Every structure is written in structure tokens, then in C-alpha cells.
Amino acid sequence: MRAIAIVIEVLILMGVIYCLFMAARLTILDVGFRTKYDRFIRWALGIVGAVLSAFFVAHLTLFYPKLLP
Amino acid sequence: MERHYSTIEGTSKGYKILVAVLGVMVGVFILSFLVAYLKGQQVWGVSNIIPWGQLITFYIFFIGLSAGAIIISSLSYVFKKEIYEPIGRMAVFMGILLMVGAMSFVMVDLGRPEKAWRLFMYFYLNNMTSLFAINSIFYSGYITLMLIYLWLIFEGKKRMATIVGTVDVLWAVAVHMGTGAIFGLIGNREIYFSPIKPFEFLTAALTSGTSLIILTYVATFKLTRRPIHDELIFSLGRLLTGIIVVLLTMVFVDKLTHLYFPNREAAVYLMTGDYWWIFWIFQIGMGIVLPLILLIHPRTKKTFRGVVCAAASVVMGVFGERAALVIPGTAHPQPFFPGKIEGPWGEPGIFPITPWETLLSLSIVAFVGLLFVLGLRYLEILPARTGEAAPSGTAPTAQPGGS
């Protein structure tokens, strides 16, 4: 049960990060940065996102609650 | 002179292998981080006695490299010296990545990185008399400035780039002197406590930054089959010589002061204790003596190999300088009540080199390397090879100092 909950929560958090980062990338392009930077932005955000996702797995594995109320 | 810049093709086998290897190392980074997070910092060499280990060493080393790189970039964009044009963008880019690396080191060292948000709750949840708190302002501003600086360079806005570059250089000085001040202001650590520390840090940053630029220039241009201008190498070499002399002076004055009574035990411990070799072999030997010899001796100073070896020596030497500060600095027992109450019962600490900490450090270095290598592929960092057309959609950027 805890493992499933952790997986769901990590997915939700990854969803949050994905949305925020994708929005950052699209906004950067919309405000006027040229598309030639797009590849690099995607890589940079992707790498940070992966690192954060790894952090979420670590953090939730260690700290996620264990008890039902 | 209008200079074109281009990406590297990134199609060679060597490049792909390099990216793959560095990518695997990033996986090691994540694994090492997970292990430390889940098991605690006991898997590292740090302890209650030596709270700062490899990660902090690398952190201050990288900040120095970054500040140095930015200052070198200013030779091109602020001081408009044409000879440094080929490395201008690369230097700024390296400045950013090295800072990213430095922040990765320090965040991971936190043990609970998610608590870092408190650092930005100025005056509310953080202690603003701590240099770390002040540095958080410096570092954030520094990274932002560098990003703006690089973007202005890419967009060919040379006037704005000069202005932002000037601010950035001054800010880089503040950043690294601030990092030095972290140590210099700590009164109860005798090896640290010194008003000269910020200046010593800055000078070491310049030597290590310049050296890393030389090494990266040579490696990158050689591997991407771009012409290497000897004049650039020798010019940086001459610059390096001057800065090493300044560094030598500072180290000498600092250590001499510390060797005088009444508080000299820590300085003696540094030079003769368990970690004497870090100080003498790395900091002094490789960081100062050997490169000076190579850069001054008539047989080597005018040779390409001589300068490159000197640069490599400086990089390792300055790493040793940082380590010589961090490890022996904290290993030496604190004099709470000299003669009566000493830190951990008067015994100096021992810092073991542990596998997880070492893997973590090396993998963060690899992470920075990966970002660099990807940046070369997707951003126009390097000068275009002769005969290479400018990528479509990019206008040639007028270079500062050009006609």
C-alpha cells in the first residue's frame, strides 16, 4: 500500500515538475528567445527534472507516512 | 572582424561514447545521492569533527574556477582584447556550468537538500550574519548575470554584453571573495581565520580558472579539429605567471602571520601534521612552484607543452589548496579553552576517503562535463571552423574590439 502510494505521489510530483518546466520552456520561447536555444533548454530542464525526480523517490522512500489513520 | 560561431556536429563515435560515459556517470550521481540520502552522511568521510569533506572542497574549488573563467572572459568582452575572442563564449559558458556544479556539490552536502528553501527566507528563517546567507544572494545574482551575459553575447548585443560583463566580473570578484570570507571570518578555526582569505581565494580562483580555460581550450579545439592559437596560450601563460606570483605572496604572508605566536599550532599542524602532503605537494608544489618553474624557465616557458603542463599542475594544485583548507582546517581541534578544553579531546580528526563520497564527487564533475559537452553540441560556443558556413538564421556577430 505504501509503495503504491509512493509511486502515485512521485508521479504527481513528476507531473507538477513536468508542467512547470514545460511552461518555463514555452514561456522562454514565447517571450522572444529564439528557437535555436530550444534544444539546450530542453536538455537542461530535462536533466534537472530527472535529478528532482530522483530526489522525490529518495525523499518519499524515506519520509512517506506508514500508518493508516 | 566578424567571427562566426557554430555548434559541433556531435556525430563522431568519440563524441557519442563520451556522452554515453558521462551519462552513465550521471546515473552514478543519482545512485550515490540516493544512498547518502537514505543511509545518511555516515557513508561519507565527514563526521562531527570534520563536517566538511570532499563535497565542500569541490564546491569552493568550482566556485573559484567559475569566477576565474568569467574574469578571463572579460578579457574578450570587457577589455576587448581580440586575441581572446576564440575562447570568450566558452569561458562564459564554463563559468555558468562550473557554478551549477558548485551549487550541486553544496546542495548535496546539505544532507536534506529540500531544506535549502529556508536559505531564501531572508531575515525570517535564516541567519543573515552568516556568510552562507549573504552568499546565497551573491550566487543567485551571479548565475542570473552570467545567463544574461551569455545570452547577450549569443544575440550579438555587444554594447549590453560589455556592460553586463563588467558588472558580472565585479560580481564574480564579490562571489569568490565572499566564499573566501566564509572561511576567513571563522574565528575559532585558526587555519581559516584571516582577513587575507578572500584575496587568497580570489587569486587562487584566477590561477585555477585561467588554467582550466587553457586546458579546456586545448582539449576542445584539438578534439574538434579547430586551430589552436599559440599566441593565446602564451598570453594566458604570461597572465598565469603573474597571478601565481601574487598568490605565492599571499600564501606566504598568510602562513607567516599564522606561524607567529600565540596561535600557531594550527599552522604548524597544517604544514607538518597528518595532511602536510596536501599543503606541500599539492598547494605549494603543484599549485605554485612547479608551474612557476615551467612558466619562467627559458626551456619550457615558450613551449606549448610547458604551458599546458603548468596549467594542469595549477588545477590540481589549487584543488589541493582547497582541500588543504577544508580538511586540515577542520581536523585541527578547536581551542575552546586552550590547554583546558580542546575540541574532540585535543586530538586532530581523521578524514577517510570513502567510496560513496568519492563516487558522488566524481560523478558531479562528470555531470558538469556532460553539460559542457552537450552545450558544445547545441549552442554556438566555439568559433566556426574555417570554411564552415554560419548556421542558417544566425547573423555573424560583431565581436568587441573588432572593427
Add this chain to the structure above:
Amino acid sequence: MDPTYLQFWEKQNAFIKNVIWPVSIGSCIILIGLAAIFVYTFWKQHYLLWRLGKEEDCSDRISERLKTFVSVAFGHARFWRGGKEGYPAIMHFLIFWGTLLVFLGKGIRLFSLLTGLSVPTQSTYLLASALSEIGGGLIIVGAAMAVLRRFVTKPSRLDSKPDDHLKYAWVFVILVTGYLIKGYRLVLAGGSLPPDVFSWAPISSMVSQFILVLPSERLNELLVWHRVLIHAIPAIAFFGYIVVSRSSLEHIYLSALNIFYRSLKPKGAIRPIPNFEEAETYGVTEIKEFTWKQLLDLEACTRCGRCQDNCPAHLSEKPLNPKKVIQDLKAHLLTKGGTLLPAEPQPESEPTPLLGEVIPEDTLWSCTACLSCYEQCPVFISGFDKLIDIRRSSVLMESRFPAELKEVFRGMERKSNPWGVEKGERADWAKTLGVKTLAENPDAEWLYFPGCFKGFDDRNKKVAVAVVKILQKMGISFGVLGPEEGCCGDPARRMGNEYLYSMLVGKNIETFEKYKVRRVLTTCPHCYNNLKNEYPQFGGDFEVVHQTEFLKDLLDQKRMKLHGGSSLTVTYHDSCYLGRYNQIYEPQREILRAIPGVTLKEMERSHDRSFCCGGGGGRMWMEEHQGKRINEMRVDQALALEPNVIATACPYCLTMLEDGLKTRGKDDSVKVYDIAELLEKSMV
């Protein structure tokens, strides 16, 4: 409040006070900041662009605009078109109203926090909670429908950009994390859950069944902090995203503005060129020659593709795609200065011509001016008026137009008809009917204006004859202009030759005034539209009636006796200029139903969704070099019903449909008749 649940409510209020309240205040402050940023980005990214355009007054008749705004923006009136449009209509309705409910619920609760209405918890507060939860549920259902449609069914009219899947993922994450907040608050409150919890937290109460907690109360409050921040941060960032970037969510305010500022002039009336005599440019060559409202049109487009799905040119595989026209013009507008970062200044001497650079020539001339794109657009965007403006520039400034039109223009200019036939032959059809001209009968009540087709086309002359016979049988006082009648000018205007058009209009108005014409009866919807909606732009002021309205009126007055003929299956083809342009759909149908023996069957594409015959926009005189033939496609749609007769009320449609039947080899078994002909045949 039941004391049994006192502990529960006390704990709820503690969470509200300690966690939700500070985060709400912080969020409000940030939202105020975002509102200020919105003012700036709106000005920089939108207003400055619109200001590039010319003046246009769109602020008249405010109360009418507000009424439409409410019915269209809130009631989604233009979505509900039946058939396959039901699904996207429901989907958007759920998302829209779900969002309103969520905000209403949150707004009430924020207000109650500020005014202390939540302590103790009042029923209003609980109602607000229920509204938000239900609203969130509606959004999830609507968004799931949307995701299914966009990414699984994938209708051809939808194109997807990264922003399109981002918004669904984001909203889903915000809603799920929102339910988790309430779920955690329910679980961590301690004490018993009130039995009515399902009524005010239907979804969260179910979620709360699965929640794991920490052992201590202090740590559990941390959990609530986590939940609130994991929800608040993406939620606030969402608003920031809408404010700063050019996401498709901007349609929330851009489309709303477009609905409010829509043109209230008659739909089919093309804007005249102001100060024609003194104007230095005609039509639109470069983007800033559009009006500000036309530029707003470009930005309000949500890429829904309804225009594309109903454009006869696009459906017949011509290069024209109305959605693409709008999007290409929009992309061009944005490259002229649509970002927040300063763009490279354009050298003044080199404006970018739209024709050729943005809109290809064959796209421009594929339009049949059927108004389907405008009719189907939920937010009143018209691609047609922009194409006409570009045509004007092409014809008047560059003399650049399809070769076939050269003779047409010449004919209209010299002989006042598109075929260049001698003017004197215009009224030959009437000679044997004893019809008098207005010169002979100046006191006639009605001017019967048959138009060029009735005047010069043999097939259509029969329609005029039928009309005249009806009028004579009914004893209506009417006259014709005979050779003094000139082409109404519609083809010239739609082909972009505004100069020729103004000449033709001027002549006709002069003639009308000479005979003090006050009431005009037309048989051709093109003439009808022009005389009614566009002649007033040039000072022509008279009552204009189409034959279908006129004949229906006569029927209603029970002045006609109709006898049964053979039983006929009739399908009626709506003419664009009668239907979409002037909303005349029913009189002709009622006439048909009144004819004994007629069984009326409707094509799937009828009324406002009628499929153009392909003759409008000047295309009657242009060859179709690409794709399928529009008239054949329409004939196929009619033949699917196996009719005996295809009825119409437009000479263009009659001609095109007859041609279509010929090429399909069905002209012997199926006939095309004008309404007037069918009525006249059945009159006693």
C-alpha cells in the same frame, strides 16, 4: 454545529488558520502582482500589435454586445450546432462551467475567511466547498473528453502543439492535488467525520479513505503544508503562465474580447474602402493595413478547426484552409513584434507583402465567399473579409488576378454584366410577358430587379418568367428597369475590384433615384444581399425583399391557390447569400411544404451548415484547377437522398447544381428548379 463533531471542526479551523490562510494571503498577493504583470504583457504582446492596425469602431450598441457576450461566451450559444459538434460543445461547456464553479467556491471561502464567516463553519462555506469539488469533477470529465478527442480520436481539424497537452496535464495535476488537500484535512482532523461529509466533499471524502498519516500531530500538520504547497505552487504558476506566455489559454480573454467586439453590421456586408477618392492604397498589402479588429481576430483564434471542417474549398482539396489562413497571418503578425523581448527593428522601406509571402495566390482565389467559416466560428472570426481585403490590394494595386477574370471585369465595366453581352438584351426575356419598365410605369409599387443571370442566362430567364407570372397572377404592381438595370456589382466586390464595384453601385443608385425606387424585389440572393446590406454604404436606401420572403407572404395571405401535382421528393439547397448571409432559411421551406405532393427532405448539410455550390466569390467565372469540384460534391450530397428535384432560390446555385448533375449523368432523372418555378407550376 453538532457537538459530537466539534473536535473535527476545531481541527479544520486550525488547519485553515495555520496553513491555508497564510498560503491564501500569499497567493492573493502574488495574484495581484500577476495582475499587474498581465497589464504589462497584455499591452506589450497584444495591444501594441492591434495598434499597428487601422481604426475601426466596434464600441457601438453596448447592450447588444453584452447580451451576445453573455449568450455566446457563457451560454456557448455558437457551440450547439448538433451532429458531431455536440461532443466538443459538451466538453467545453463542462470545462468552462466547472472552472467557474471552482472559482466561485474558492472565492466564497476566501471571502468567508476574510469576514470570519467560516468560524464556526457555516452552510455557505460547506456549499462553497461542494461547488468547488463538483466543479473540479466537471472539469475532469470535460478535460478527459477533450484529451480523448485530441489524442485518441484525433479529428483531422485539430493540430496539436506542446501547449495543448501541457494544459490538460497541468489542470489535472492542480485538481488532483487540490482534492488531496481536502482529503488530508478530513483524515487528520481527528474525532469522527460528520455524516454529511459526502455532501460537501464528495470527491475528497472518497480520496481520504486511502491516505496514510504520520504518528504525531505536529508532523501531520507538515503533511498539510506539503499538500497545500504542492497545490498552490502549480496553481499560481498556471496563472503566471497564462499571463506571460502565448499559450492557447489566452483565448480565455482574447476570444472573449473578440466576441464582445464582433461586427454588428450585416454579416454579408463587406466594409467599403474609406475615402476611396483620396485613398493612396486599396485593400491590404501588408499586415498593418488590416484594422485593429481584424488583427484581434487573428489572435482570438483557438485553432478549433470548425471553419476548416465546413469550408467548401478545403473540403474539396483546394489550397485554401481558413484556419491556416488565420494562423499564418497571426504568425506573421507576431514576427512583426509580438514578443516581450525587443525585436530587431525592421527597415521602414521594406514591408512584407502578405500575398505570396504569407498567403499564396491560389489560396487567395480559392475562396467562394460562402461565409461558412464565420458562421461556424464560435468566437466570430472571419477569414473571408481578410481574403477580400488582400484581393482588393492584388486587383487594384497590382492588377494581379486570375486570367479568367479579365473578361469578366471588362464585361461589367463596359456592358454592366459579367459576360459582356450587350446591355440592350438584358430585358429580352420580359418582352413577351407585357412587363413594363419603370420608365413606362413610374408609379409601380415594386421594382423587380432580376439581376444579370435572369437577364442573360437562358436557363435562369425561365425563373424570371415564373416570378413575373406569379406577380401578374397576384396583381402586384411592379416594373423593371430593363436595359437601364446594371449589374448589382456583387461579383466585382467579391473579386476585389472595389473601384469597378463602386462605379456599378453609383450608376444603379442614380437610376433608382431617378425613378424614386423605394421597394425592390429580387430573385438573386447576391443582388438581394448587395442591395439590402451594401448599397446603404453608398447612400442607397430602400426596402429590399427576396422573392422567397415575398412569395411566402403571399402564401400566408392565402392569396394563392395551389393544386397537387405528381408527388415529388424535393431537397432544398440553401444558398449561402440567402442563408448564412441573411438568415433566410424558412420561407422557402414553407413554400415547398405548401405545394401539394412535395415531400421535403433535408440534406445533412443544410441551413447554416449548407455546403456552398462553389459559384460565389467570383468563382463562377474561374476554373477549378485543383482538387474536386465543389458543385459535384454538393450534388452528391443531394443525390444521397434520392430526390426528384433539387430546389434552390439562387441563380448561381441553380447553374452550378445543373452542371453538377450533368457531369454526374443524373440530369435526366433529377431536376433543379427554382422555388418560384415550382410554385408557379403548382398555382391554379
